Amino acid sequence: MGCCTGRCSLICLCALQLLSALERQIFDFLGFQWAPILGNFLHIIVVILGLFGTIQYRPRYIVVYTVWTALWVTWNVFIICFYLEVGGLSKDTDLMTFNISVHRSWWREHGPGCVRRVLPPSAHMVDDYTYISVTGCILDFQYLEVIHSAIQILLSLIGFVYACYVISIFMEEEDTCRNK
Template structure:
Protein backbone atom coordinates (compact mmCIF):
# COMPACT_ATOMS: atom_id res chain seq x y z
CA UNK A 1 0.00 0.00 0.00
CA UNK A 2 1.28 3.43 -0.90
CA UNK A 3 1.82 6.48 1.25
CA UNK A 4 -1.53 8.04 0.31
CA UNK A 5 -3.50 4.83 0.84
CA UNK A 6 -6.63 4.54 2.96
CA UNK A 7 -4.55 2.85 5.66
CA UNK A 8 -2.16 5.81 5.78
CA UNK A 9 -5.10 8.24 5.88
CA UNK A 10 -6.72 6.22 8.68
CA UNK A 11 -3.50 6.45 10.69
CA UNK A 12 -3.39 10.23 10.16
CA UNK A 13 -7.07 10.60 11.07
CA UNK A 14 -6.63 8.49 14.20
CA UNK A 15 -3.72 10.70 15.28
CA UNK A 16 -5.86 13.79 14.66
CA UNK A 17 -8.71 12.23 16.65
CA UNK A 18 -6.34 11.52 19.54
CA UNK A 19 -5.15 15.12 19.61
CA UNK A 20 -8.67 16.58 19.49
CA UNK A 21 -10.02 14.08 22.04
CA UNK A 22 -7.21 14.83 24.50
CA UNK A 23 -7.76 18.57 24.04
CA UNK A 24 -11.46 18.11 24.71
CA UNK A 25 -10.69 15.88 27.68
CA UNK A 26 -8.55 18.59 29.27
CA UNK A 27 -11.31 21.20 29.06
CA UNK A 28 -13.93 18.76 30.33
CA UNK A 29 -11.68 18.07 33.34
CA UNK A 30 -11.46 21.80 33.98
CA UNK A 31 -15.27 22.03 33.95
CA UNK A 32 -15.80 18.86 36.04
CA UNK A 33 -18.08 17.37 33.40
CA UNK A 34 -17.93 13.72 34.36
CA UNK A 35 -19.99 12.12 31.58
CA UNK A 36 -17.84 13.63 28.80
CA UNK A 37 -14.69 12.73 30.74
CA UNK A 38 -15.67 9.04 30.75
CA UNK A 39 -16.78 9.03 27.10
CA UNK A 40 -13.64 10.92 25.99
CA UNK A 41 -11.52 8.34 27.82
CA UNK A 42 -13.25 5.54 25.93
CA UNK A 43 -12.71 7.50 22.70
CA UNK A 44 -8.98 7.72 23.38
CA UNK A 45 -8.77 3.97 24.11
CA UNK A 46 -10.75 2.99 21.01
CA UNK A 47 -8.82 5.32 18.73
CA UNK A 48 -5.56 3.83 20.02
CA UNK A 49 -6.94 0.37 19.24
CA UNK A 50 -7.94 1.51 15.76
CA UNK A 51 -4.53 3.06 15.25
CA UNK A 52 -2.84 -0.15 16.37
CA UNK A 53 -5.09 -2.18 14.07
CA UNK A 54 -4.27 0.02 11.10
CA UNK A 55 -0.54 -0.09 11.75
CA UNK A 56 -0.42 -3.85 12.45
CA UNK A 57 -2.95 -4.90 9.77
CA UNK A 58 -5.36 -6.22 12.41
CA UNK A 59 -8.88 -5.95 11.03
CA UNK A 60 -10.57 -6.88 14.33
CA UNK A 61 -9.21 -3.79 16.03
CA UNK A 62 -10.27 -1.63 13.12
CA UNK A 63 -13.77 -3.16 13.30
CA UNK A 64 -13.90 -2.32 17.03
CA UNK A 65 -12.89 1.22 16.11
CA UNK A 66 -15.68 1.28 13.49
CA UNK A 67 -18.33 0.17 15.96
CA UNK A 68 -17.14 2.66 18.57
CA UNK A 69 -17.13 5.44 15.96
CA UNK A 70 -20.87 4.93 15.46
CA UNK A 71 -21.42 5.41 19.21
CA UNK A 72 -19.04 8.38 19.22
CA UNK A 73 -20.97 10.04 16.39
CA UNK A 74 -24.21 9.56 18.34
CA UNK A 75 -22.63 11.02 21.50
CA UNK A 76 -21.46 14.13 19.67
CA UNK A 77 -24.89 14.66 18.10
CA UNK A 78 -26.40 14.34 21.59
CA UNK A 79 -23.98 16.91 23.04
CA UNK A 80 -24.70 19.30 20.15
CA UNK A 81 -28.44 18.97 20.79
CA UNK A 82 -27.87 19.48 24.52
CA UNK A 83 -25.90 22.70 24.11
CA UNK A 84 -28.29 24.06 21.49
CA UNK A 85 -31.34 23.15 23.64
CA UNK A 86 -32.83 20.94 20.93
CA UNK A 87 -35.20 18.03 21.42
CA UNK A 88 -36.22 18.91 24.97
CA UNK A 89 -32.62 18.95 26.19
CA UNK A 90 -31.20 21.84 28.19
CA UNK A 91 -27.62 23.01 28.58
CA UNK A 92 -28.50 24.05 32.14
CA UNK A 93 -29.29 20.48 33.22
CA UNK A 94 -26.94 18.30 35.26
CA UNK A 95 -26.71 15.70 32.49
CA UNK A 96 -23.03 16.18 31.71
CA UNK A 97 -21.93 16.49 35.34
CA UNK A 98 -24.05 13.44 36.31
CA UNK A 99 -25.50 15.50 39.17
CA UNK A 100 -22.26 15.15 41.12
CA UNK A 101 -21.14 18.76 40.88
CA UNK A 102 -22.66 22.09 39.96
CA UNK A 103 -19.94 22.94 37.47
CA UNK A 104 -20.60 23.67 33.83
CA UNK A 105 -18.52 24.06 30.74
CA UNK A 106 -15.13 25.64 31.40
CA UNK A 107 -15.77 27.91 28.43
CA UNK A 108 -18.73 29.54 30.23
CA UNK A 109 -16.46 31.78 32.30
CA UNK A 110 -13.26 31.49 30.28
CA UNK A 111 -14.38 31.94 26.70
CA UNK A 112 -12.44 33.95 24.15
CA UNK A 113 -12.52 37.71 24.87
CA UNK A 114 -14.94 37.42 27.81
CA UNK A 115 -15.32 40.58 29.85
CA UNK A 116 -17.04 40.96 33.18
CA UNK A 117 -19.08 44.15 33.39
CA UNK A 118 -20.77 45.41 36.52
CA UNK A 119 -24.47 46.07 36.39
CA UNK A 120 -25.34 49.77 36.31
CA UNK A 121 -27.41 49.76 39.50
CA UNK A 122 -25.53 50.11 42.79
CA UNK A 123 -28.28 48.14 44.53
CA UNK A 124 -27.09 44.96 42.89
CA UNK A 125 -23.58 45.25 44.37
CA UNK A 126 -24.81 44.55 47.91
CA UNK A 127 -26.20 41.15 46.94
CA UNK A 128 -24.74 37.96 48.37
CA UNK A 129 -24.59 36.22 44.99
CA UNK A 130 -21.69 37.60 42.91
CA UNK A 131 -23.23 36.16 39.73
CA UNK A 132 -25.97 38.77 40.01
CA UNK A 133 -23.52 41.66 40.15
CA UNK A 134 -21.72 40.95 36.89
CA UNK A 135 -22.68 40.37 33.31
CA UNK A 136 -20.46 38.21 31.17
CA UNK A 137 -19.96 39.37 27.59
CA UNK A 138 -18.06 37.05 25.29
CA UNK A 139 -16.98 37.18 21.70
CA UNK A 140 -18.34 33.67 21.23
CA UNK A 141 -20.74 32.10 23.72
CA UNK A 142 -19.67 28.90 25.44
CA UNK A 143 -22.38 26.68 23.97
CA UNK A 144 -21.19 27.50 20.46
CA UNK A 145 -17.61 26.65 21.42
CA UNK A 146 -18.80 23.26 22.72
CA UNK A 147 -20.84 22.70 19.55
CA UNK A 148 -17.76 23.62 17.52
CA UNK A 149 -15.76 20.96 19.41
CA UNK A 150 -18.46 18.40 18.64
CA UNK A 151 -18.59 19.42 14.98
CA UNK A 152 -14.84 18.94 14.59
CA UNK A 153 -15.16 15.52 16.23
CA UNK A 154 -18.07 14.63 13.93
CA UNK A 155 -16.18 15.59 10.78
CA UNK A 156 -12.98 13.79 11.70
CA UNK A 157 -14.92 10.73 12.89
CA UNK A 158 -16.95 10.55 9.68
CA UNK A 159 -13.75 10.65 7.63
CA UNK A 160 -12.21 8.04 9.91
CA UNK A 161 -15.29 5.83 9.58
CA UNK A 162 -15.17 5.94 5.78
CA UNK A 163 -11.44 5.18 5.66
CA UNK A 164 -11.76 2.44 8.28
CA UNK A 165 -14.50 0.74 6.21
CA UNK A 166 -12.21 0.79 3.21
CA UNK A 167 -9.26 -0.52 5.25
CA UNK A 168 -11.30 -3.40 6.70
CA UNK A 169 -12.41 -4.28 3.18
CA UNK A 170 -8.81 -4.12 1.92
CA UNK A 171 -7.60 -6.29 4.82
CA UNK A 172 -10.33 -8.83 4.03
CA UNK A 173 -9.31 -8.87 0.36
CA UNK A 174 -5.68 -9.40 1.35
CA UNK A 175 -6.69 -12.30 3.61
CA UNK A 176 -8.70 -13.90 0.78
CA UNK A 177 -5.82 -13.58 -1.67
CA UNK A 178 -3.20 -14.89 0.74
CA UNK A 179 -1.66 -18.18 -0.38
CA UNK A 180 0.27 -19.76 2.48
CA UNK A 181 2.27 -22.22 0.40
CA UNK A 182 1.92 -21.64 -3.34
CA UNK A 183 3.62 -24.91 -4.31
CA UNK A 184 1.36 -27.06 -2.17
CA UNK A 185 -1.83 -25.49 -3.54
CA UNK A 186 -0.77 -25.35 -7.16
CA UNK A 187 -3.89 -25.83 -9.34
CA UNK A 188 -2.20 -28.20 -11.79
CA UNK A 189 -0.86 -30.45 -9.03
CA UNK A 190 -3.57 -30.56 -6.37
CA UNK A 191 -2.30 -33.58 -4.42
CA UNK A 192 1.45 -33.16 -4.60
CA UNK A 193 3.22 -33.39 -1.27
CA UNK A 194 6.53 -31.68 -0.67
CA UNK A 195 9.33 -33.75 0.85
Protein backbone atom coordinates in the same frame (compact mmCIF):
# COMPACT_ATOMS: atom_id res chain seq x y z
CA MET B 1 4.09 -3.96 1.21
CA GLY B 2 4.44 -0.19 1.24
CA CYS B 3 2.11 2.20 2.97
CA CYS B 4 -1.16 2.30 1.04
CA THR B 5 -2.97 5.63 0.92
CA GLY B 6 -6.00 4.40 2.87
CA ARG B 7 -3.91 2.94 5.66
CA CYS B 8 -1.66 5.98 5.98
CA SER B 9 -4.68 8.27 5.87
CA LEU B 10 -6.35 6.30 8.67
CA ILE B 11 -3.17 6.47 10.76
CA CYS B 12 -2.99 10.25 10.30
CA LEU B 13 -6.70 10.61 10.99
CA CYS B 14 -6.44 8.57 14.20
CA ALA B 15 -3.54 10.76 15.33
CA LEU B 16 -5.62 13.87 14.60
CA GLN B 17 -8.56 12.37 16.51
CA LEU B 18 -6.30 11.69 19.47
CA LEU B 19 -5.08 15.28 19.54
CA SER B 20 -8.62 16.61 19.23
CA ALA B 21 -9.93 14.29 21.95
CA LEU B 22 -7.08 15.17 24.31
CA GLU B 23 -7.75 18.88 23.81
CA ARG B 24 -11.42 18.34 24.51
CA GLN B 25 -10.62 16.18 27.55
CA ILE B 26 -8.52 18.96 29.08
CA PHE B 27 -11.31 21.54 28.84
CA ASP B 28 -13.91 19.07 30.11
CA PHE B 29 -11.68 18.40 33.13
CA LEU B 30 -11.41 22.13 33.75
CA GLY B 31 -15.22 22.34 33.79
CA PHE B 32 -15.67 19.16 35.88
CA GLN B 33 -18.03 17.69 33.28
CA TRP B 34 -17.89 14.02 34.20
CA ALA B 35 -20.06 12.56 31.42
CA PRO B 36 -17.92 14.05 28.61
CA ILE B 37 -14.75 13.14 30.50
CA LEU B 38 -15.83 9.48 30.59
CA GLY B 39 -16.85 9.57 26.92
CA ASN B 40 -13.57 11.20 25.86
CA PHE B 41 -11.61 8.63 27.85
CA LEU B 42 -13.36 5.74 26.08
CA HIS B 43 -12.90 7.50 22.75
CA ILE B 44 -9.17 7.89 23.33
CA ILE B 45 -8.83 4.20 24.20
CA VAL B 46 -10.74 3.04 21.11
CA VAL B 47 -8.87 5.42 18.79
CA ILE B 48 -5.58 4.04 20.14
CA LEU B 49 -6.96 0.54 19.50
CA GLY B 50 -7.88 1.53 15.93
CA LEU B 51 -4.46 3.07 15.42
CA PHE B 52 -2.79 -0.09 16.70
CA GLY B 53 -5.00 -2.24 14.48
CA THR B 54 -4.14 -0.16 11.44
CA ILE B 55 -0.40 -0.24 12.09
CA GLN B 56 -0.33 -3.96 12.98
CA TYR B 57 -2.77 -5.14 10.25
CA ARG B 58 -5.44 -6.24 12.76
CA PRO B 59 -8.83 -5.83 11.08
CA ARG B 60 -10.78 -6.85 14.20
CA TYR B 61 -9.40 -3.85 16.09
CA ILE B 62 -10.36 -1.61 13.22
CA VAL B 63 -13.88 -3.08 13.28
CA VAL B 64 -14.13 -2.10 16.96
CA TYR B 65 -12.96 1.39 16.01
CA THR B 66 -15.54 1.53 13.21
CA VAL B 67 -18.42 0.55 15.51
CA TRP B 68 -17.22 3.07 18.08
CA THR B 69 -17.15 5.90 15.54
CA ALA B 70 -20.87 5.37 14.95
CA LEU B 71 -21.51 5.56 18.70
CA TRP B 72 -19.22 8.58 18.99
CA VAL B 73 -21.16 10.41 16.28
CA THR B 74 -24.37 9.68 18.18
CA TRP B 75 -22.88 11.00 21.44
CA ASN B 76 -21.69 14.19 19.76
CA VAL B 77 -25.08 14.75 18.13
CA PHE B 78 -26.53 14.50 21.65
CA ILE B 79 -23.97 17.05 22.91
CA ILE B 80 -24.97 19.43 20.10
CA CYS B 81 -28.66 18.97 20.92
CA PHE B 82 -27.89 19.49 24.63
CA TYR B 83 -26.10 22.80 24.15
CA LEU B 84 -28.56 24.08 21.55
CA GLU B 85 -31.41 23.01 23.87
CA VAL B 86 -33.19 20.88 21.29
CA GLY B 87 -36.31 19.16 22.59
CA GLY B 88 -36.56 19.12 26.35
CA LEU B 89 -32.80 19.40 26.92
CA SER B 90 -31.38 22.36 28.82
CA LYS B 91 -27.75 23.38 29.00
CA ASP B 92 -28.39 24.73 32.51
CA THR B 93 -28.99 21.27 34.03
CA ASP B 94 -26.35 19.22 35.82
CA LEU B 95 -26.67 16.36 33.33
CA MET B 96 -23.04 16.57 32.17
CA THR B 97 -21.77 16.35 35.75
CA PHE B 98 -24.03 13.36 36.65
CA ASN B 99 -25.79 15.73 39.09
CA ILE B 100 -22.72 15.58 41.34
CA SER B 101 -21.84 19.26 41.15
CA VAL B 102 -23.05 22.53 39.65
CA HIS B 103 -20.05 22.95 37.37
CA ARG B 104 -20.60 23.94 33.78
CA SER B 105 -18.60 24.21 30.59
CA TRP B 106 -15.23 25.84 31.14
CA TRP B 107 -15.93 27.98 28.09
CA ARG B 108 -18.89 29.60 29.89
CA GLU B 109 -16.56 31.91 31.81
CA HIS B 110 -13.34 31.68 29.81
CA GLY B 111 -14.46 31.96 26.19
CA PRO B 112 -12.78 34.26 23.70
CA GLY B 113 -13.28 37.89 24.73
CA CYS B 114 -15.22 37.04 27.91
CA VAL B 115 -14.83 39.36 30.87
CA ARG B 116 -15.54 37.59 34.15
CA ARG B 117 -16.57 39.56 37.23
CA VAL B 118 -17.34 38.14 40.64
CA LEU B 119 -20.32 39.90 42.17
CA PRO B 120 -20.71 40.30 45.93
CA PRO B 121 -23.10 37.67 47.32
CA SER B 122 -26.51 38.66 48.52
CA ALA B 123 -28.58 36.88 51.14
CA HIS B 124 -30.86 35.08 48.65
CA MET B 125 -28.06 33.76 46.36
CA VAL B 126 -27.20 30.14 47.10
CA ASP B 127 -25.02 28.53 44.44
CA ASP B 128 -21.57 29.72 43.36
CA TYR B 129 -22.47 30.51 39.77
CA THR B 130 -24.92 33.28 40.68
CA TYR B 131 -21.96 35.33 41.96
CA ILE B 132 -20.26 35.40 38.57
CA SER B 133 -21.04 37.82 35.78
CA VAL B 134 -19.69 37.13 32.29
CA THR B 135 -19.91 39.77 29.56
CA GLY B 136 -18.37 40.63 26.22
CA CYS B 137 -17.95 37.11 24.84
CA ILE B 138 -17.18 37.05 21.13
CA LEU B 139 -18.75 33.60 20.83
CA ASP B 140 -21.13 32.11 23.40
CA PHE B 141 -19.89 28.99 25.18
CA GLN B 142 -22.61 26.73 23.78
CA TYR B 143 -21.46 27.46 20.23
CA LEU B 144 -17.87 26.60 21.17
CA GLU B 145 -19.10 23.28 22.55
CA VAL B 146 -21.12 22.71 19.37
CA ILE B 147 -18.03 23.45 17.25
CA HIS B 148 -16.01 20.92 19.27
CA SER B 149 -18.69 18.27 18.74
CA ALA B 150 -19.03 19.09 15.04
CA ILE B 151 -15.28 18.62 14.58
CA GLN B 152 -15.52 15.27 16.39
CA ILE B 153 -18.39 14.22 14.12
CA LEU B 154 -16.49 15.21 10.98
CA LEU B 155 -13.35 13.34 12.05
CA SER B 156 -15.39 10.28 13.04
CA LEU B 157 -17.31 10.14 9.77
CA ILE B 158 -14.12 10.40 7.75
CA GLY B 159 -12.52 7.81 10.05
CA PHE B 160 -15.49 5.48 9.53
CA VAL B 161 -15.09 5.65 5.75
CA TYR B 162 -11.34 5.10 5.85
CA ALA B 163 -11.67 2.30 8.41
CA CYS B 164 -14.18 0.48 6.19
CA TYR B 165 -11.82 0.90 3.24
CA VAL B 166 -8.80 -0.37 5.20
CA ILE B 167 -10.78 -3.35 6.51
CA SER B 168 -11.75 -4.27 2.95
CA ILE B 169 -8.12 -3.96 1.80
CA PHE B 170 -6.92 -6.17 4.66
CA MET B 171 -9.60 -8.77 3.92
CA GLU B 172 -8.69 -8.81 0.20
CA GLU B 173 -5.04 -9.35 1.10
CA GLU B 174 -6.00 -12.23 3.41
CA ASP B 175 -8.10 -13.82 0.66
CA THR B 176 -5.32 -13.56 -1.91
CA CYS B 177 -2.82 -15.07 0.56
CA ARG B 178 -5.17 -17.99 1.27
CA ASN B 179 -5.82 -18.65 -2.41
CA LYS B 180 -2.12 -18.95 -3.27
